[in-house]
Amino acid sequence: MAEEDRPQTPPSPSAEERLLLAVPKKGRLYERVLSILKGAGLNYVRAARLDVAPCTNMPVTVVFLPAADIAKYVSEGNVDLGITGEDIIAESQAQVVELMKLGMGKCKLCFQAPKGTVSSPKELVGKRIVTSFPNITKTFFDSIDPSHKTSIKYVTGSVEVAPSLGLADAVVDLVETGTTMRAAGLEAVGTIMETQSVLISNPHTKHSDLIRLIYERIQGYITATRHCMVSYNCPKDKIELATAITPGHDSPTIMPLLDQGMVSITAMTRTTEVASVMDQLKQIGAVSIVVFDLINCRF
Missing domain, CATH: 3.40.190.10 (Periplasmic binding protein-like II)
Structure with a gap:
């Protein structure tokens, strides 16, 4: 060649x-x-x-x-x-x-103070605060009192120990389960923001076109991880009840069966709700209820 x-x-x-x-x-x-x-x-x-x-x-x-x-x-x-x-x-x-x-990564950015010492973040104006989020913390206090003289000290980690060491009256830190906070003798006294x-x-x-493509792919994958497909056979006279239980993303797919009194219905439903959905379908007379995992999807 x-x-x-x-x-x-x-x-x-x-x-x-x-x-x-x-x-x-x-x-x-x-x-x-x-x-x-x-x-x-x-x-x-x-x-x-x-x-x-x-x-x-x-x-x-x-x-x-x-x-x-x-x-x-x-x-x-x-x-x-x-x-x-x-x-x-x-x-x-x-x-x-x-x-x-x-x-994913859902948590709250909270004010945390020694248990029983503070009931509101407003009580911390003019106090000593230790945090890894000095800009957010300053913006919060500025919104309450522009002339405040709150001391905001930046540290990179282990902020929860500052009050017990006498270095701060309170801290601003992320709270997911609250385990670390409680172990340090602290309690949440206010939330600045929820984050994920x-x-x-x-x-x-x-690269706007490529970004749009990647965005759609990620959106489809995440949607798939949160949903599954439920398929079942249902009496024709129960279609309205069945589709109310499983409306699907756009609408359910309904197919005829050899048994002319029955139809097959397939619809997307939230994974967290699928057990309850199956119970409700069973109660209205649906049979052969099967659930399938989704690998990916696109809308």
Whole structure:
């Protein structure tokens, strides 16, 4: 075969042409974020000890960064897309576009004080506060009293020990289960914000079409993890009751059966509600009720 007749491999996109997607390089959400990337069809190769991983099937490079830095990098345009917490976005005062909430890493940013000492955050004006979120904390006190002289000290971790060491009257920290807080003799006396992980993008990215595609893929995968398909046979005279129980995403699929008095119905339902849905279907006379897991979906 002549050289000019050989199939040509398309050139790989240059580094400048690739979309950069930043994700946390470690932490409690690390494995869940990797599952999202896999569910979105982002196949990448990450060499040992490297934090840059080019995708093999899309013009995307995954960049593994400290979670606290991701919002800033996205805001400044160093990366185009990122996954981080709403609390980090607020603390860094980053200007980003929030594309979607991911429903994971849910917690609250709370005022915590020694048990029985404080009943409201307003009582802490002029006191000593230790926190890893000084900007959010200052904004809160500024909104209560612009002339306040509250001492806000920044620390990077283990803020819950500050009151017991006499270093603070209260702390501002994230609360998920409250176990650490209670072990330190603290109680929540007010919530500044509720937070969870979100998908964000740079407002001026040149990869808007690719970002839309990745967003739709992630949205479809997350929707699939929260839903399942229920299929069952139902008497024709119970269709209205059955479809009220399983309305589906758009509408249920209804198919005729050889038994002319019965139909087969298939519909999407929330995984958390499926046991109750099956009970209700059984009560109206549905039979052969089967539940299927969803791997992925797109709407």
